[in-house]
Amino acid sequence: MSFTHVRRAAGPIAAAATVAAGTLLMASPASAASNTVEFQGACQARAILTQHMSQPLGMSITAPDTAKVGEEFSYTLQPTVSSLPDKESIATTTDIQRLKIDWEIPENTEFVGATVVAGTSKGLVGVAPSVIRVNEAGEPDAAGTILRLSGDNETVGNGPKSSLNTPGGIAVEKTKTDMDGNPTADGSTKFQLPAVEVTVKALAEGVVTPKVRVSGDAANYNSETNYDTFLARAFALGSQQNAPTFCTPKDGKRPANDVPVNAGGQALATITIGAGGPVDPVDPVDPVDPGAGSVDLGSLGSLFQS
Template identity: 50%
Template sequence: MTDRSVRRYLTPVCATAISAGIVLSGSPASAATTTTGFNAWCQAVSVLTVNQAAQHIFTVDAPAQVNPGETFRYRIQPAPAAYPNKQSIATTTNVSRLKMDYQLPDNATFVGAEVVPDTGVNLTGTPANVLRVNENGDPDPDGTILRLSGDNEVIGNSPKANKASVGGILVPKTQKNLDGTPTADLSTWFRLPAIDVTLTAGASGDITPKLRTGGTAANIGDEGNYNTFLALAFALNANQWAPTRCIPKDTQDDAAPVNRGGGPLATIAIGEHTGNVTNTALTAPTKAKAGDTVTLSASITPATSGGNVAFVVDSIQVGEAPVVDGTATFDYKFAQWGDHKVTARYIGDGAHRPSLSDESTVTVDGGTFGSVELPPLGSLQLPSGS
């Protein structure tokens, strides 16, 4: 597993860079897949306190619509991840006490949640489970938070918290990929397991799975941040512990609001969709240069001035734009060369039903690196005899 668009590093002690995400492994019947990418700020505290930006990606598989009183489930899973062999003066030993906190949705009654077997990779320590906890992190049958962890052995916000001992879900250092092959850079890959959440739909409204970002959990470095873990490394002739916490924000300013990572990761409508049937047509360039801004445009018919369009690149939602007079536009920069699949999804506005565009392919090459113009892919020549 070496796709840099989803890989994350858990960097201990002297710096941190974590990119948590979700990929689906298996799915409920008749499910729709929603993938949301967003920026996050992660804080590691050890010899130094370091804040660093990261890209997080979450995918939820859930039915798009359920009937009032219907019992259903959705599935969510953190993406493959990796931590480095060494960062600056610190040599990584392991990562443990991992957790993911999810907010229970409104407009539904909780039935149960469980870890999906055989969806975790390279995990030891305390077996992963799902607990219903309250704001203090205590197991509570009336709690509003679902916690994926190793029996609540985490770094904080728990009666079993500890910042200076290995515990909970442990990722041993293997220096291997997910498939067991050695990594070229000596990093260690792993994957947290998927969880299935079972709910009974209420009478009306939308059910929106979210990350935990309520209350103080919306503050950078808070023990209630949805994604936390404990890195252990050897530096300065001693073991160094680096408890790390991540929150969906575009800046490290606590006054800044959470970004779309704090919003719905999926929307499950209760009852049949009502309103006019719509059609979404995407306009995108067939070619682009890496690093250049291009405009993606979606036309909604019949024309409306309500609701948003989500623009999706390679199955990842990269942004949203409002519909005005039947049109929504979004500026985007392709960072990587190659062919990219782009779609536009109209979310609807109550009077108009959602719709999805056909897929377009944008071929990206060339671009700039600093002040140097890079050639198109087709113009690259290999030396004779290569």
């Protein structure tokens, strides 16, 4: 039994404009650029018969081109439109449960906050999407290095609320409709995970490179720490079947651990950090006395003395 979770390219998302109150410096929204990175994901579905698949995936990002040291700036991430097929081999799909996406908090930054952008998802049911900060074990952690999009951290692995065979978290019911609600020719169901706006502060000159989770074991094939995981469900052989699925940004159907990640696991954007920071205010110049009718030529002359 095989399951697919195809992410096809969508138009770049618009930059979110919300700025936290009290920020000293923020990147100019006019400098933001949008980009969609398309890549292949090596996915394993643990079903009655284990499936090894290569799937087209994608991630969109809107981020400023530049920022300054000490400046807070925001960038927005969103997986591209996804599809639940009607049938796979001998199985008839029913739904997807426990959808989860992980991103790394970029190096050379101080994390400020992250939020789900309202109105950017479609076709989702179950637990409302939220973004939290977690550690390598998938546990909520204020010092964690990973941002997780999920439904109350209900996943198929790498977390305290994980399960390989029970419904939960962000879910998708099969409707056989496209993003506009029209019937699809092949019976597939299209859906969209929400965008996440991330705000960080630049720490030093250099670059900031947002990316999906690929550090440590997360880049390895069939790891519960993979950035993209979910529970696919279908009816086959007379009963409901579960297929927890794990995807990593690598080429091929069953890549070895030493195979490098492809473009999907590299920088989604490169933000150049230049020198800068808050500038001390300049003392105001005393106003000219409107009653003064003469100029001290001696003072002016001192400006030109060697």
